[in-house]
Amino acid sequence: FYPVPAPGEFGSDTWPADSDAWETGGGTVWHTPAVDPELGLIYFSTGNPGPDYNGAIRAGDNLFTASIVALDAYSGEYRWHFQQVHHDIWDFDAPNPVVLFDLDYEGVLRKGLAQAGKTGWVYILDRVTGEPLVGIEELPVPQEERQATAATQPYPVGDAFVTQTLDIAPEGFRMVNDGDIFTPFWDDPVLLRRGEANWPPSAVDPDKGVIYVCAGDRQAAYTTNADTDSAEPGDRYTGGNMRFAPIAVTGIVAAMDLRTNKRLWSQRWPGRCYSGLVATAGNLLFAGRNDGRFTAMDAATGQKLWEFMTDAGVNAPPTVFENNGEQYVTVLSAGNLLAGSARGDSIWMFKLLEEGEETAIALDKVTPPQANTEGLGLYRSTCVFCHGLRGEGGHNGMPLEGLAAFSTDYVANIIANGQNNMPSFGQTFDTAQIRAIAEHVRTLNRGIQNRNTR
Known part of the structure; x- marks a missing residue:
């Protein structure tokens, strides 16, 4: 199956018949498909058509770009599709992985599928037929003849998880x-809001009938480059430009009702959510943060319950698993180029404790941190440039928050041997000096509760 059909194949009538625009038509599949073994179907969503920002040479809806597609898992034959954006010129493609669920709708158990789009909407479909489980209306949209814009676009009933206008x-x-x-564009820049539900996956709680979305909120101005004939193999083939506005990009974590597509709650973060989410039956929602934090939230409200500071950007989705009757959550802390987060190579694993159960590290084994002038002096002469005067983080250095929960030996080992982007200082300082620095950094930034707190 090819996401862009060749002439004569189903869907080819949505591409110009008098050109070879389909050959460079895009439709990238960004993620691993979801599988329903009972139905024998696989599901995936697709990227934008090419060139991205110039629709003039590709009149038509441009199937199967910016779409959710179902195929026979054994033969690869087409079963159904739903196109989220017709003739996309805004890079509103669908890289967020589709999520499968079974849920009761008006007394009938339905096999559902949901996908959070860059449009800022969640698309909720019957995964047997591709029909909407929650209404989606085709509504007229503004036109730009030079862009060959589609006359209508799908508008899901309910709420968007990101505001879709500007004030x-x-x-x-x-x-x-x-x-x-x-809103279409041509020569003059047009500023739009982008929902930015990108590659980081969403999570579904099938018992509660809720999908949790990890997204960003940013603004971008679009213009078209009318010259698409000069593109050579290997060139960027965008057909225009998307210029991000020089304002802060924020993150959105939202809970959406799968039966109504209404927003139950949402939280705005100071940086975009770029990790993905995982939900547990115990009403927890886990997410990573660009600054290295790993966060647990109350899935019913979004309230932060716990955090742990790792040593690199947490930009991978968490994973929950069970071993010998005990539940664990694990996550990769390695950073991400597009998130601009610190690099690393650590995997962190935590046990989810029952109420009253003792923590993995007994508090009496970790002595209270002791301030010392030697450690303070060495820190200020060597460490402050990366980690900041108070451990708040600085030039390429992670914040040193919550280290009081670790033993001096643990912190000293990191200083001596290095970790991720941090070099080794074992040849720079002697053992006593390293322990003095370790004691000092354990006194810094005690605001974040760490490993010993659930």
């Missing part, structure tokens, strides 16, 4: 059509 334009940008979604 104030940032400096240097002009507001057009209130920045409303699907």
Whole structure:
């Protein structure tokens, strides 16, 4: 199966018949498909058409780009599709992995599928037929003849997890059509909001009927480059430009009701959510943070319950598993280029404890940190440049939060031998000096509860 059909194949009538635009039509599959072994189907969503920002040479809906597609798992034959964005010119493709669930709708158990789009909506479908389980309306949208824009676009009933209009334009940008979604563009920049549910996966709680979305909220201005004929193999083939506004990108974590597509709660983070989520039956929601934190939230409210500071960006989705009747959560802390987070190579694993159960590290084995002038002096002469005066983090250095929960031996070992991006200082300081520094950094930034706190 090819996401962009060749002439004569099903869907080819959504591409120009008088050109070879389909040959460079895009439709990348960004993620591993989901599988329903009972139905014998696989499901995936697809990328945008090419060129990204110029629809002039590819008139039509451009199937099967920006779509959810179901195939026969054994033969690869097409079963059904749902296109989220017709003739996409905004890079509103669908890289977020599809999630499968079974849920009761008006007394009938349905096999469902959900996917969070870059449009800021969740698309909720019957995975047997591809029909919406929650309404999706085709509504007229603004037109730009030079872009060969689609006359209508799908609008899911319910709420968006990211606001889809703008109230104030940032400096240097002009507001057009209130920045409303699907506003077309050509020569003059048009500023729009981007929901940014990207590669980091969503999570579903099938018992509660909730999908949790990990996304970003940013603004970008679009223009078209009319010259698409000069592109050579190996060139970027975007057909225009998307310029991000120079304002802070924030993160959105949202809980959406799978029966109504209504937003149950949402939280705005100071940095975009770029890790993915995992939900547990015990009402916990886990997420990674770009600054290295690993966070547990109350899945019913989004309230933060616990955090652990790792030593690199946590930009991979957490995984929950059971071993010998005990539940664990594990996550990779390695950073990410697009998130701009610190690099590393650590895997962290935590046991989920029952109420009243003792922690994995007994508190009486970790002595209270002791301030010392030698450690303070050595820290200020060597460590402050990366980690900041108070351990708040600085130039390429992670914040030193919550280290009071670790033993001096543990911290001293990291200083002596290095870890991830941090070099070894075992040849720079003697053992006593390293222990003095370790004692000092354990006194820094005690605000974040760490390993010994559930």
